[in-house]
Amino acid sequence: xxxxxxxxxxxxxxxxxxxxxxxxxxxxxxxxxxxxxxxxxxxxxxxxxxxxxxxxxxxxxxxxxxxxxxxxxxxxxxxxxxxxxxxxxxxxxxxxxxxxxxxxxxxxxxxxxxxxxxxxxxxxxxxxxxxxxxxxxxxxxxxxxxxxxxxxxxxxxxxxxxxxxxxxxxxxxxxxxxxxxxxxxxxxxxxxxxxxxxxxxxxxxxxxxxxxxxxxxxxxxxxxxxxxxxxxxxxxxxxxxxxxxxxxxxxxxxxxxxxxxxxxxxxxxxxxxxxxxxxxxxxxxxxxxxxxxxxxxxxxxxxxxxxxxxxxxxxxxxxxxxxxxxxxxxxxxxxxxxxxxxxxxxxxxxxxxxxxxxxxxxxxxxxxxxxxxxxxxxxxxxxxxxxxxxxxxxxxxxxxxxxx
Amino acid sequence: xxxxxxxxxxxxxxxxxxxxxxxxxxxxxxxxxxxxxxxxxxxxxxxxxxxxxxxxxxxxxxxxxxxxxxxxxxxxxxxxxxxxxxxxxxxxxxxxxxxxxxxxxxxxxxxxxxxxxxxxxxxxxxxxxxxxxxxxxxxxxxxxxxxxxxxxxxxxxxxxxxxxxxxxxxxxxxxxxxxxxxxxxxxxxxxxxxxxxxxxxxxxxxxxxxxxxxxxxxxxxxxxxxxxxxxxxxxxxxxxxxxxxx
Numbered sequence: 001x002x003x004x005x006x007x008x009x010x011x012x013x014x015x016x017x018x019x020x021x022x023x024x025x026x027x028x029x030x031x032x033x034x035x036x037x038x039x040x041x042x043x044x045x046x047x048x049x050x051x052x053x054x055x056x057x058x059x060x061x062x063x064x065x066x067x068x069x070x071x072x073x074x075x076x077x078x079x080x081x082x083x084x085x086x087x088x089x090x091x092x093x094x095x096x097x098x099x100x101x102x103x104x105x106x107x108x109x110x111x112x113x114x115x116x117x118x119x120x121x122x123x124x125x126x127x128x129x130x131x132x133x134x135x136x137x138x139x140x141x142x143x144x145x146x147x148x149x150x151x152x153x154x155x156x157x158x159x160x161x162x163x164x165x166x167x168x169x170x171x172x173x174x175x176x177x178x179x180x181x182x183x184x185x186x187x188x189x190x191x192x193x194x195x196x197x198x199x200x201x202x203x204x205x206x207x208x209x210x211x212x213x214x215x216x217x218x219x220x221x222x223x224x225x226x227x228x229x230x231x232x233x234x235x236x237x238x239x240x241x242x243x244x245x246x247x248x249x250x251x252x253x254x255x256x257x258x259x260x261x262x263x264x265x266x267x268x269x270x271x272x273x274x275x276x277x278x279x280x281x282x283x284x285x286x287x288x289x290x291x292x293x294x295x296x297x298x299x300x301x302x303x304x305x306x307x308x309x310x311x312x313x314x315x316x317x318x319x320x321x322x323x324x325x326x327x328x329x330x331x332x333x334x335x336x337x338x339x340x341x342x343x344x345x346x347x348x349x350x351x352x353x354x355x356x357x358x359x360x361x362x363x364x365x366x367x368x369x370x371x372x373x374x375x376x377x378x379x380x381x382x383x384x385x386x387x388x389x390x391x392x393x394x395x396x397x398x399x400x401x402x403x404x
Numbered sequence: 405x406x407x408x409x410x411x412x413x414x415x416x417x418x419x420x421x422x423x424x425x426x427x428x429x430x431x432x433x434x435x436x437x438x439x440x441x442x443x444x445x446x447x448x449x450x451x452x453x454x455x456x457x458x459x460x461x462x463x464x465x466x467x468x469x470x471x472x473x474x475x476x477x478x479x480x481x482x483x484x485x486x487x488x489x490x491x492x493x494x495x496x497x498x499x500x501x502x503x504x505x506x507x508x509x510x511x512x513x514x515x516x517x518x519x520x521x522x523x524x525x526x527x528x529x530x531x532x533x534x535x536x537x538x539x540x541x542x543x544x545x546x547x548x549x550x551x552x553x554x555x556x557x558x559x560x561x562x563x564x565x566x567x568x569x570x571x572x573x574x575x576x577x578x579x580x581x582x583x584x585x586x587x588x589x590x591x592x593x594x595x596x597x598x599x600x601x602x603x604x605x606x607x608x609x610x611x612x613x614x615x616x617x618x619x620x621x622x623x624x625x626x627x628x629x630x631x632x633x634x635x636x637x638x639x640x641x642x643x644x645x646x647x648x649x650x
Contacts (some may be wrong), residue, residue, distance in 0.1 A: 005631040015631045023627050026619075053641040055632030092618045094486055094573045106615050109623045110645060112608060124623065130644035136628045144628060 002389065003057045003140035004368045009047035012372045014365060017057065020136065020144035025072035028148035030084060034161040035062035035139045037368070037385045038086075038169055039195050040262070040310045042376050044129065048263055048279070048286060049312050051113065051130040058127040059139025060086035061168045063161060066152065073148045082152040084138060084145050085337035086169045088124040091150025102334035107146060108133045117313075122334060139368060141389040153341050156349065162386060163348055166196070166355040170384075172340040173308050174200025174260070178208050180306035180331035181256035186211035190245055190254035190298060191231070192291040194222035196358050196384050197308050198260035202229040203353055205258075214248060216241055218266070221381040225358065236268075245298050253300035261291035262309030271317070278316070286313030296323050307332035358384045364391025410478060411471045413459025420456040427452030470603075476559075476582040479603045483610035486574035486618050489566050493545045495617070496564060496577075505613040508605050520553075533557045559584045577613075579606055 003017045020029055038061050043049050063083040066076055076082065088108075089101035096104050104123035108114055111121035114131050124146065127137015136144060145152060155164045174197045181189055189205045191198045194217035202213045206229075215226035216234045223233040234244050245253060267275055267290035278285035295305050296319050305328055323330070347353045360383045363371050371385040390396065415423070430449025434442045455461055461469075470478045485492060495501050499521050503509040510524040510532065519539045527533045535556035541549035541563065549563035562581025569576045615622045625645055632638050 001629075003629070003631065007631075013631075017631045018629045020629050021627065023624055024621060026621075051644050053632070053644065054634075054637045055630045055641070057630060088623075090619055090623075092486065094484075094571075106619055107623055109625055111611060113644060130641065133623070134625050134641065134645045136625070136630060140629075146623065 001141040002365055002395070004059055004137075004365065004387075006044060006052050006056045006058050007054050010045060012045055012058070012369050014368050017140070020140075020142050022068060022070045023144065024146075025070040026147050026149065027070045028066050028073055028076055028145050028152060029068040030062070030064040030082065030138075030143050030145050030152075031067045032062045032064040032138055032141055032143055032389045033081075034064070034165045035059050035365075035387050035389060036165055036168075036170075037061075037139070037371055037375055037387070039197065039375075040128070041372070043263060043310060043312070045372055045376065046264065047282070049129045049131070050117070050282075050286075051134075053130060053134075056127065056129075056134070057136040057140055059137035059143075060126040060128055061165065061170070062126075062138025062140075062143060063155070063165050063168060064143070066148075067142070069148060076148045076152045076154075080152070081155050083155055083164055083167045083341075084126070084143070085151055085153065085167075085172075085341070086125055086128075087122075087334055087337060088126070088133070088135070088146045089150045089338055090147055096150065099336055099339040101336045101338045103336075110134055125334070139365065139387060139389075141365070141395065151338070153338075156345065159345075159348060160356075162356045162359060164345070164355075165386065166200075166358075167337075167341055167344060167348075169335065169337065170196040170358075171200050171344055171353070171355055172337045173197050173335040174202075175204040175340050175344060176333075176335045177201040177258050177260060177306050177308035178204035178210075180304070180308075181205060181208075181210075181258065182304045182329070182331075183208045183210050183256065185209050187255040188212045188214065188249050189256045189258065190214045190216065190295075191226075191258045191260055192216045192295055193258075193260035193262075193265075193309065194219070194226040194233075195260065198222075198258070199225055199229055199358055199383075200353075200355075201258050201260055201308070202226055202231045205256075206230050207347070207352060214245065214254060219378055221360075222383060225383065228357070241294060242298055249300070253298055253303065255300055256304045256306060257295040257299040259291045259295045259305070259307045259309045263287040263289065263311050263315075265290035265292070265309075275316070285316050287311050287315035289315035289318065293317065293319055296328065299326065299328055301326045302328070304329045304331065306330075308335070310334075359386055361385040363387055365389040366392055409472060411459075414464040414469050414471050415456070415459050415461035416471065419461055419464075420459055423452050423461060424456030427454075427456060472582055476584045477603075478580075478582050479562075479606055480578070480580045481603070481607045481610055482576060482578040483614055484569045484573050484576050485610075485614045489545045489568050489575045492575045492577060492617070493548075493566050496566075497542070497548060505616050506605070506609045507612070508609075521550075525558075535560070577610065579610065581606075 001019050005013050005015045007013050066078050066080045087102035089096045089104050090106035093105040102123050107124035108121050114121035124133030126135050178201050187210050189210045191201050194215050205213050213231040215231035216236055217223050218237045226233050265288050275288040279288050299305050365387050374380050374382040427449045430445050434446030472478050499512040502512050508526045513522045522536050524534045536553045537550045540551050547565050551561035552559050560583035565578045567576050
């Protein structure tokens with residue numbers, strides 16, 4: 001089959017690899033019908049997530065049709081149309097039982113490696129480095145999925161792939177970012193970053209009762225989409241964000257601030273340059289936490305900072321004084337995708353959320369390297385790329401079920 | 405609170421003698437060299453000698469060897485497992501179950517009297533070690549303690565404790581053991597770097613037990629697809645994946 005493969009920094013390639021096989025009785029094989037590139041995949045491409053190995057199949061936003069199931073799979077059947085949440089839940093451990101599926105105790109085979117890095121091991125994630133399990137990803141024609149009963153989510157009929165694909169990650173991630181804001185009626189929420197997660201955070205915050213959402217970015221097309229989602233916007237290249245936020249909130253600052261940017265934020269001035277240089281070494285600092293710092297500084301006293309943005313290692317010059325003395329609360333984490341699937345599917349069915357709004361590019365899997373490139377550099381107004389693994393007509397003759 | 409009293413020295417007398425000798429040798433060697441090489445050799449020798457004198461081996465410190473005053477290695481590990489205390493105690497009390505999650509154990513045979521048992525374990529480089537042990541304490545649903553009998557290749561003793569975890573998390577199991585490795589602390593440090601030493605193994609063993617009892621099997625990536633063709637990248641992936649990948 002064809003798959004998108006990490007072959008080193010800035011080198012994503014499409015290669016022929018062996019079809020996946022069932023390795024455990026709880027596995028299922030999915031014929032991928034749609035997959036997307038996530039902003040966090042760019043951290044892999046740029047080499048800022050440690051423990052990637054040349055030849056790793058990437059991709060954690062994918063859906064498709066079940067073509068094979070292991071002997072212990074009960075609820076999922078061949079032919080089911082499913083979305084695959086990016087964090088892998090075992091369904092049995094205390095965390096999974098509590099709905100904290102991205103913190104699953106049992107799905108990361110490399111738990112010891114993650115403990116060395118982070119103290120404790122969170123859940124395994126598809127196609128996202130060996131720290132999170134080393135699982136092959138879903139930017140491919142087929143994918144092996146783990147603990148099928150606990151993870152694969154059957155999609156209601158009548159919804160298109162594009163409508164439900166983002167249930168795998170960016171939609172619930174934006175939603176959880178808004179939930180983590182502890183919104184009370186009429187609150188003002190500021191969102192740093194108007195990529196897919198930021199955009200869905202805006203929509204979710206308004207659905208959860210926020211009075212106003214203020215979105216911050218620098219790309220006109222992203223700011224335009226943020227306004228379409230219902231936000232007021234600030235272009236940080238044109239305005240001083242901190243002052244503007246104070247002005248927009250009667251000097252208070254927003255009740256909650258979301259960092260929907262993560263470890264490759266673009267900083268300005270000397271500080272921004274210093275972080276960029278340090279991060280390039282991969283040792284002196286692994287993050288460029290500009291949005292994170294700005295979120296803490298901007299948040300009102302006693303407010304909440306919500307961090308869906310991905311971080312991997314160590315960041316410098318975090319304004320801890322501001323964080324402590326303003327009595328802030330911080331909530332963060334990889335998304336517990338599973339717990340939001342029903343409610344978000346309902347929102348899609350009712351038309352409260354139209355996930356397809358963010359799609360700017362529809363390409364074949366063969367075009368993945370180009371898609372990564374325009375997504376990284378924000379060329380061609382790229383906000384979200386959806387890849388069709390079967391776009392090439394040559395791949396259709398004859399379609400072979402995986403592993404058989 | 406640790407169960408075992410620890411010695412302020414992490415190196416055994418044999419290791420101190422050996423490292424002290426190497427340190428002295430390096431110092432003598434440095435006298436005959438000039439410039440930066442001489443300084444580096446001399447400094448290295450002085451550090452080794454100082455470590456030997458104080459009984460604080462650098463290698464032992466790096467890999468985290470903990471030594472008791474009577475020259476045994478101390479290991480303590482704990483894990484929370486989502487099953488009731490009785491189930492976990494009962495599973496553990498049947499020692500023949502232990503090789504199912506302690507991968508370094510070849511077999512455990514319980515003798516007819518019920519308190520004595522014969523253990524066979526894998527040792528570094530494909531060798532085997534065996535010992536006989538007796539149960540010294542057994543409190544249902546709480547504690548099992550054992551001690552190896554006279555004449556064991558690897559004298560060891562330890563206990564495992566079970567207690568109900570808060571918030572319905574199941575059972576906290578805590579293993580505490582001391583053993584006298586062949587080759588003393590130096591042997592233990594080398595074994596630990598090779599990943600074949602109890603402190604490393606028991607932590608992973610307990611996680612394997614957790615997954616065995618909570619899921620019935622361990623998650624794996626062994627045999628999955630990748631685009632790796634070269635031996636070097638395959639070896640790199642194997643290193644991250646605990647030799648489980650391909």
